[in-house]
Structures are given as C-alpha cells and as structure tokens.
Amino acid sequence: MAKIKINFIGPWSLFLGVRTITAEVNSIDEAKAYVETQYGPVYQEKLRSRGAHKKHSIWDSSNILLNGRNIKQLDEPALKDGDNLDLLLIVAGG
Amino acid sequence: MNGYWGKLLVADLSKGTLTDEPLHERYARAFLGSTGLAARYLFDMVDDNTDPLGPDNPLILMPGLLNGTSGPSVSRWGGATKSPLTGHYGDANAGAWFGAEFKNAGYDGIILKGQSAKPVYIYIKDGVAELKDAGSLWGKDTYKTQEEIKKACKDKRTQIACIGPASENLVLYGCIMSEWGHSLGRAGLGCVMGSKKVKAIAVRGKLKPPMQDPEKFREAAQRAMTEVKEGFLSQWMHEGGTASWVDSAISYGDGPTRYYTAPTMPEATNISGVTMAEKYETGHTACFGCPIRCRKVLRIKEGKYQYESIEGPEYETVIALGAMMGLALDMSTIVYLNELCNAYGFDTISGGASAGYAFYLYDLGVITDKDTGGLKLTWGNIEAAIELMHLIGKNQGFGAVLAGGTRRMAQRYGRPVGEAVQTKGLEIPMHDPRAYHSMGLVYATAPRGADHNKSDGYQVDGGAGHPDLGLNAADRWGDDRAAMVEKSQNFRALSDSLGICHFAIIPFALIVDMINASTGWDTDMDQLLKAGERIFQLQRALSCKLGITAKDDVMPELAMRPIPEGGTEGHVPNMEKMLPEYYALRAWDSVTGKPSKKRLEGLGMPEIAASINAK
Numbered sequence: 001m002a003k004i005k006i007n008f009i010g011p012w013s014l015f016l017g018v019r020t021i022t023a024e025v026n027s028i029d030e031a032k033a034y035v036e037t038q039y040g041p042v043y044q045e046k047l048r049s050r051g052a053h054k055k056h057s058i059w060d061s062s063n064i065l066l067n068g069r070n071i072k073q074l075d076e077p078a079l080k081d082g083d084n085l086d087l088l089l090i091v092a093g094g
Numbered sequence: 095m096n097g098y099w100g101k102l103l104v105a106d107l108s109k110g111t112l113t114d115e116p117l118h119e120r121y122a123r124a125f126l127g128s129t130g131l132a133a134r135y136l137f138d139m140v141d142d143n144t145d146p147l148g149p150d151n152p153l154i155l156m157p158g159l160l161n162g163t164s165g166p167s168v169s170r171w172g173g174a175t176k177s178p179l180t181g182h183y184g185d186a187n188a189g190a191w192f193g194a195e196f197k198n199a200g201y202d203g204i205i206l207k208g209q210s211a212k213p214v215y216i217y218i219k220d221g222v223a224e225l226k227d228a229g230s231l232w233g234k235d236t237y238k239t240q241e242e243i244k245k246a247c248k249d250k251r252t253q254i255a256c257i258g259p260a261s262e263n264l265v266l267y268g269c270i271m272s273e274w275g276h277s278l279g280r281a282g283l284g285c286v287m288g289s290k291k292v293k294a295i296a297v298r299g300k301l302k303p304p305m306q307d308p309e310k311f312r313e314a315a316q317r318a319m320t321e322v323k324e325g326f327l328s329q330w331m332h333e334g335g336t337a338s339w340v341d342s343a344i345s346y347g348d349g350p351t352r353y354y355t356a357p358t359m360p361e362a363t364n365i366s367g368v369t370m371a372e373k374y375e376t377g378h379t380a381c382f383g384c385p386i387r388c389r390k391v392l393r394i395k396e397g398k399y400q401y402e403s404i405e406g407p408e409y410e411t412v413i414a415l416g417a418m419m420g421l422a423l424d425m426s427t428i429v430y431l432n433e434l435c436n437a438y439g440f441d442t443i444s445g446g447a448s449a450g451y452a453f454y455l456y457d458l459g460v461i462t463d464k465d466t467g468g469l470k471l472t473w474g475n476i477e478a479a480i481e482l483m484h485l486i487g488k489n490q491g492f493g494a495v496l497a498g499g500t501r502r503m504a505q506r507y508g509r510p511v512g513e514a515v516q517t518k519g520l521e522i523p524m525h526d527p528r529a530y531h532s533m534g535l536v537y538a539t540a541p542r543g544a545d546h547n548k549s550d551g552y553q554v555d556g557g558a559g560h561p562d563l564g565l566n567a568a569d570r571w572g573d574d575r576a577a578m579v580e581k582s583q584n585f586r587a588l589s590d591s592l593g594i595c596h597f598a599i600i601p602f603a604l605i606v607d608m609i610n611a612s613t614g615w616d617t618d619m620d621q622l623l624k625a626g627e628r629i630f631q632l633q634r635a636l637s638c639k640l641g642i643t644a645k646d647d648v649m650p651e652l653a654m655r656p657i658p659e660g661g662t663e664g665h666v667p668n669m670e671k672m673l674p675e676y677y678a679l680r681a682w683d684s685v686t687g688k689p690s691k692k693r694l695e696g697l698g699m700p701e702i703a704a705s706i707n708a709k
Contacts, residue, residue, distance in 0.1 A: 009341045009342055009345060010338045010339065010341040010342050010366070010367075010368055011338045011367070011368065014333045014334055050323075050332065052323060053324065054324045056326055061326060063556070065345060068345070068661070073569075088341075088345055088346075089330055089342065090556060090558045091330055091556065091558045092339060092552045092556040092558070093330075093339060093409070093597060094335075094339040094408055094524075
C-alpha cells in the first residue's frame with residue numbers, strides 16, 4: 001500500500017472543494033476507484049446545482065500525471081510512498 | 095434574403111458620407127459573416143501597395159451570421175483589415191453584446207473607408223446611421239468613452255465599440271474595445287480605426303432580420319441551449335474562467351515564462367482563475383445569450399490597487415503581463431495591469447510579449463538603461479512593467495519602440511528575427527508550442543500570423559478530442575498533427591464566421607438546423623465545413639496577395655529551443671515533418687505558399703485563383 005498525494009489541479013479543486021488529498025492505494029486502478037467513489041458524488045452534485053444532469057467521470061475527464069508524467073506514456077506505472085498524482089481537466093482554453 | 099438585412103453601411107470618412115450598399119448575396123452565401131465575409135470584401139479592396147494606415151485601407155466590421163438570434167453563445171463578431179502591425183491580412187473577433195446589437199440595428203456590416211479630418215463617431219439606431227463629432231471624446235480612455243456616448247444617447251443599452259488613446263497614438267497593436275475589456279484584440283484593427291479618426295461605433299437596435307422559419311429556429315436554439323448548459327467545457331468555463339487554465343499551464347509548461355526561456359513559473363497560480371474564484375469572485379457576467387457566463391466579477395480589498403467591482407483578466411493576459419516578464423504578481427496588480435491595457439486600448443498579448451522581449455534584451459545586455467530611459471528591466475521588476483504599459487499606451491519614449499511589436503524591435507537592435515517570438519509579425523499567444531506540438535503548426539500557418547484561436551490544437555491534444563469532427567485525443571508531443579490542424583482550422587474559420595463561441599460545444603446537427611431555419615438554405619455540415627475551408631483558403635490567398643510566401647510559415651527560433659526542466663520536458667515540434675504534410679493537404683505551393691488553382695476553383699473561388707495567379 002502506497003501513501004500518495006492526489007492533487008486536483010485547476011477547476012477540479014473548485015468542483016470538488018479540495019486541492020489535495022492523501023490516499024493509501026496499491027495501484028493506479030485503485031486510485032481511480034478511490035477518486036470516483038469519494039468525489040464522484042460531490043462532482044455530480046455540483047453539476048446538478050448548476051442545472052446540468054449528464055454524468056461525467058472525474059477520471060475519464062482528466063489527464064493523469066504521475067510525478068509530472070502522463071500515465072498514458074508510462075509502462076505499468078507502480079506507486080510508492082510520496083508519489084504525486086495530478087488530475088488535470090482534459091479540456092483547455094483561453 | 096433571410097438571415098441577413100441585405101445591406102451594408104459604407105462610411106466614406108474623407109467625404110463625411112454614410113451610404114447603404116446592397117450586401118453581395120453570393121459572398122454572404124459563400125463566406126457567411128464576421129471574419130469570413132469581411133475577408134472576402136477586403137480581398138477586393140487592398141493590394142501590396144495599400145498603406146495600412148492610409149485612407150485606402152478599409153476597416154470592415156461584421157456580425158456573425160447567428161448574432162442577435164436566440165441561439166446560445168453566438169455573440170462573436172469580427173473584422174478584417176490590412177494589418178499595420180504585420181503588413182498583411184489581419185482580423186480579430188470578440189464577444190460581448192456589440193455583435194447582437196449591431197445586427198439588430200439593421201446592418202450586415204460596416205465598411206470604413208478614407209480618413210476623417212477630425213474625430214468622429216458613428217451612431218446607428220434601428221437602421222438609421224449618423225456621423226457625429228467626437229472632438230470631446232478624443233484622448234479619453236475606452237471606459238470613459240463608452241460612458242459618455244451612452245450618456246449622450248440617453249440609452250444605457252447602446253453598445254459601443256471604441257478605441258482608446260493607444261490607437262489614437264497609432265500603437266500598431268491598438269484594439270477595438272467594447273464593454274469591460276472585450277476586444278477585437280489582435281493585429282491592430284484599433285490602430286486602423288485611429289488612423290481614420292473614428293473614435294467609436296455605437297449601435298442600438300430592436301429590429302430583427304427576416305428569418306425563414308422562426309419556430310423551427312426556436313426549437314433548434316432551445317435544444318442547443320440545453321446542450322451548451324450541460325457541456326463539460328461550459329461547466330469548467332463557468333467555474334474557473336479561462337484564467338483557471340493557468341494551473342494546468344504550469345504542469346504542462348504551456349505558459350511562456352521569462353520570454354520563452356524558462357519553465358512556467360509556479361507563482362502564476364496566485365493570479366489564476368482558481369484563486370480568483372476562491373478569494374475574490376462576487377459574480378459572473380455573460381455575453382449576449384450565453385448560458386456559460388465565464389467572466390468573473392472580482393472584489394479586491396487587498397494589495398496596492400483595490401476595486402469594489404471589476405472584471406478579472408483572461409488567461410492570455412495573466413501570462414502575457416506576468417510570467418512573460420518573470421513577474422510574481424498578486425491579484426491586485428494583475429488586475430491593475432489588465433485595466434491599464436484595456437483603458438489605453440491595446441492588445442495584452444502583443445503588448446506583454448513586446449515588454450517581455452525588452453526584458454530579455456536587457457538581460458542579455460543588448461539594451462541598457464540608456465535605451466529604456468532609465469527603466470531597469472530585470473526579470474520580475476513589477477514597477478518597470480507598469481511604467482512600460484503606460485509608455486506603450488502613450489507611444490512615448492521607450493514605449494514607442496515596443497509599440498511597433500517584437501519583429502520591429504529585433505530589426506532595430508540588429509537581432510536575428512527568430513529571436514522575436516512571432517510569426518508573420520504577430521506575437522505568439524500564451525500557449526507554448528513546446529507544450530503542444532500541433533500549436534507550432536497552427537502558429538506557422540494561420541493566415542493572420544500566430545493565432546491560437548484558429549484551430550483546436552491544444553484542445554484536441556489536451557485530451558478532449560473533437561468527436562463531431564472525428565478528432566480523437568492524442569499525444570501532445572505528436573508530430574503527426576497536420577490532418578488534425580487542417581480540419582480544426584476549417585472548423586474554426588466556420589464557427590468564427592457564424593459567431594459561435596469556442597467554449598460552446600453545439601452538436602453539428604443543431605448548428606445546421608439553426609442556419610437552415612434562419613436563412614432558408616438547405617445546407618448540411620459537409621457544406622458548412624467546406625465553407626470553413628473556403629474561408630481559410632481565402633484568408634491565406636489574401637495573405638499571399640499581400641506578400642506572404644512559404645518562407646514566412648516558420649516558427650521563431652527562440653520558441654523552438656528545448657527547455658529540459660518543467661512541463662515541456664525538452665520537447666520541440668518537428669516542423670520539418672509537419673509542414674510538408676500540411677502543405678500537401680492544403681495544396682499550397684512549396685515556394686510561393688499559394689493555394690493551388692485547382693483547390694481554389696474547387697472551393698468556388700476562380701476569381702481569387704486568377705487574382706493571385708495561382709498555379
């Protein structure tokens with residue numbers, strides 16, 4: 001079990017009301033499950049409060065960086081204590 | 095002619111006349127509105143001998159085709175001219191309420207020709223236009239100007255597009271401003287307006303152009319409204335605004351820092367949209383008919399510059415006036431800097447980049463206190479940056495050097511032109527091409543010069559893709575991006591001409607329904623995307639007519655140096671791979687850069703092909 005920091009970058013912190021959490025997980029898949037279980041309902045409620053009813057997954061709407069590297073570009077990324085997992089929205093603008 | 099009024103207002107400022115001219119119906123059908131239609135008119139009116147600041151250069155302003163309707167987030171209007179900054183094709187578009195009011199005032203556009211001997215403004219109300227004296231407004235900033243015209247009209251709902259002192263003083267990247275900081279920002283359209291001594295255009299209208307099937311339009315618009323409200327991008331834009339991209343930009347290395355020489359500075363988070371929302375936000379404002387409401391209203395009661403109620407700056411401004419000069423700003427100061435630029439009325443991207451380049455040259459020792467009038471341009475010197483903005487706005491002292499943009503600065507100081515981070519003379523916006531390789535191709539090939547809004551490059555490569563266009567999310571450092579860039583450039587040429595905001599994701603089927611219900615056309619998305627391609631190729635052809643060739647489609651060397659630290663991880667776009675692939679897709683000649691005769695004729699523009707002698 002690795003103790004990692006999960007950082008909700010940019011507007012995620014506004015949607016979810018938190019910038020950083022600590023989680024104990026074994027794998028990236030477990031980190032995903034943790035985020036969706038703990039914060040999915042918070043996100044959906046936020047959307048509902050704005051009159052939007054479509055469901056969105058936090059994880060699938062994010063680029064996930066492990067210690068600054070996109071997990072899509074890493075081979076079977078393993079987690080260790082002190083790792084930083086950043087969730088960034090997949091959309092860009094401005 | 096449904097969807098249009100069928101007439102343009104032509105202001106001959108040398109003669110002091112205003113006349114109505116019929117809208118060219120074939121042009122409207124082919125180029126739709128806003129920057130597309132304006133470019134088509136411009137093509138016939140300028141050549142490489144036209145002085146951008148002379149009487150022969152027209153300034154053409156047009157609403158988007160859907161402006162003023164009940165469609166969601168369709169407020170974007172635009173304009174085109176021969177740019178005084180770049181010397182070739184220039185255009186810009188903006189949101190807010192001006193476009194809708196303009197359309198409902200009874201015209202499909204206005205062409206400003208000639209030059210007035212004294213300051214004037216043009217007032218259009220319900221189809222009647224007047225030329226008014228603006229002597230008392232000359233010299234006033236863009237906020238005061240709007241306030242005084244509204245007072246004179248006795249109608250607070252009058253919408254005004256105006257210039258500030260920067261454009262009066264012929265700063266080459268002067269803007270046309272409306273409301274609180276909405277601008278036709280790039281390429282110096284305001285400067286051209288200033289050269290004509292036109293201080294403002296004020297519009298008020300309660301008219302509606304004829305519509306083929308109002309009920310069908312209403313149904314499509316309502317469905318589109320629901321889609322936009324539900325949209326993921328809409329939700330994000332409402333919560334954080336464009337400036338909330340700052341935090342992601344830090345991770346990706348997307349925000350140019352210390353004039354493109356350092357990783358995005360983490361201190362930028364102090365002035366991000368997230369910080370605005372958490373600490374300063376009191377509400378939102380919206381453009382006409384937009385459910386997203388992405389603009390933030392702030393209350394700032396700390397720091398040197400305090401505001402009871404003020405609109406927050408956008409992402410581009412936050413980086414251009416901050417990290418670009420290595421400034422670690424607080425919210426109070428970035429808002430103040432933004433307000434300075436808005437009040438003077440100049441482009442924060444070109445202004446910030448020119449100032450950033452001055453800091454860079456000072457750091458190298460190329461310029462000294464002697465050049466800067468005593469200003470010490472050491473990275474992070476906030477007071478010097480503020481003074482530079484004043485000097486640019488006044489076009490005075492060292493500011494007069496910066497007011498010409500970075501390419502002229504490089505020439506003045508005998509520096510390689512690739513050190514000035516611009517393409518075709520227009521400063522690169524605040525999305526670093528080393529963070530998204532596709533943006534290198536976008537900047538190198540955009541008709542007006544570096545332009546982040548003429549494609550969806552960073553959107554698609556950022557992970558969102560574009561399902562309706564068949565574009566899937568991809569590796570941000572991929573160099574196989576020619577097809578994606580071409581397709582999304584065509585789409586953005588289309589959406590800009592229709593007046594659709596980039597943040598409103600409207601399903602294609604509903605865009606088609608709204609257009610057909612408005613105009614009575616029987617179009618489909620393939621035809622509309624073809625129109626997008628036609629517009630893009632027209633704008634390219636116009637650039638070529640005004641002197642652009644293949645050798646101008648280059649990325650500046652300084653922005654192509656790897657930065658190993660930070661979010662770009664040492665990556666640089668492979669332009670040698672992407673450009674030839676892109677040229678093949680576009681059917682551009684590898685030497686002249688011109689679109690081929692066959693392609694232009696295939697897009698229904700044989701006269702354009704003949705005019706530029708396309709092969």
